[in-house]
Structures are given as structure tokens and as C-alpha cells.
Amino acid sequence: IEKAEILLQNGEQRDAVILLEKVIPKDPGNPLFHYQLGTCYLQSDKVKAESELKKALELKPDFPQACEQLLLLWITTGRAEQALSLGKNILKRTDDYDGALHALTGFAAIRAGRPASEARAFFDGGIRDGVEAPIATKGRAILAVQEGKNDEAISYLRKLAAVSEPGYIVNLGKDPRFAPLHEDARFWKIILTAQNSAR
Secondary structure, three states: OHHHHHHHHOOOHHHHHHHHHHHHHHOOOOHHHHHHHHHHHOOOOHHHHHHHHHHHHHHOOOOHHHHHHHHHHHHHOOOHHHHHHHHHHHHHHOOOOOOHHHHHHHHHHHHOOOOHHHHHHHHHHOOEOOEOOHHHHHHHHHHHHHOOOHHHHHHHHHHHHHHOOHHHHHHHOOOHHHHHHOOOHHHHHHHHHHHHHHO
């Protein structure tokens, strides 16, 4: 598994897939192998990725990283209701060690068109020791934009910029969910400050 992780870190997904496909038959009940293979497939074959991530969760139902990847896959492929259901179920039986499961379930609620209060409740549930997962902060900013609360959205984006990689923040300038802020100079100041930091 360590060799597969090194291959993945070096961007060698194809070689990691080949290695994991050889290893899994030797230990088919190892959820970590299925999780790793599922993450390898995320870029190239979403059907196989989903299958492997589901297998990892079947073998270890309280596997938060596998759940996070499956939630992301379903949210980004238009299956928000399915993601919301999975998120709710897994939060009942596993510890959300870093708040990411709550945040992703909140995003699923947004994508599923649920009331903002439902998404906020998930974001609130993900706060650990007074610290919020950055993805939840982004979710709160999106909700604020949807509600026309631009000052609140800018406040959340400033918090997000303080804890995120500059490249991540720069990409928010291209995110259509933040288009209503494009006329706000404060939004572009956040983006440009991150862009200058990235250099």
C-alpha cells in the first residue's frame, strides 16, 4: 500500500492502479486497498471509482475517508440526494474527526435544493474544538451569496483565504456560485491577494 501511495503522490495513477489490482486478490477483504483503488479511478473511471469506494465502505462501514470520496463523487456527478442520504447515515455511525463529513453533507443539501437551514445545521455539526473545516466555510459563503448576504459571504471568504492555499482561493474567482460577488471590489481583493501570494 505504501508503494501505491508513493505512486499516487508522484501522479502515477496508472501504475498505482496496476499495483493495486494485483494486490487486492491477495487480500480482497482489505478496505484500504479498495479505497486506494477507488481514489485512483476518480480521474479516469468514475464507475469503477464508485464501485471500489462502495466496497471499502461495505468492508468497513465507519471509513470516513472512503465516505468523503464517495460523497464528493456523487455531489459532483449530480447525485446530491444520494450523497445527502449517505452523509446522514454515516454521520449516525462514525466520528467525523475533522468536520469534513458534516461539511460535505451540507454541500449535498445545498445541491439537493434543501433549505439553507438544513445545510447550515450540517456545517455547524462539523465544528471541532472551535475550528471549522475550510470546506464548511466555503459552503457558508455560498449560502450567504444565495441569500444575497454579500457582506457575510465576503467575511466567510476572508476566513477561508486565511487558512487555504492561495491557488484554491484564486480558483474561487472562476466559480460561478460566486458570480454575484463579481461587482464587489472586496471579492477581487481576496482573489488578487491570494494570486500575489501564489507567486
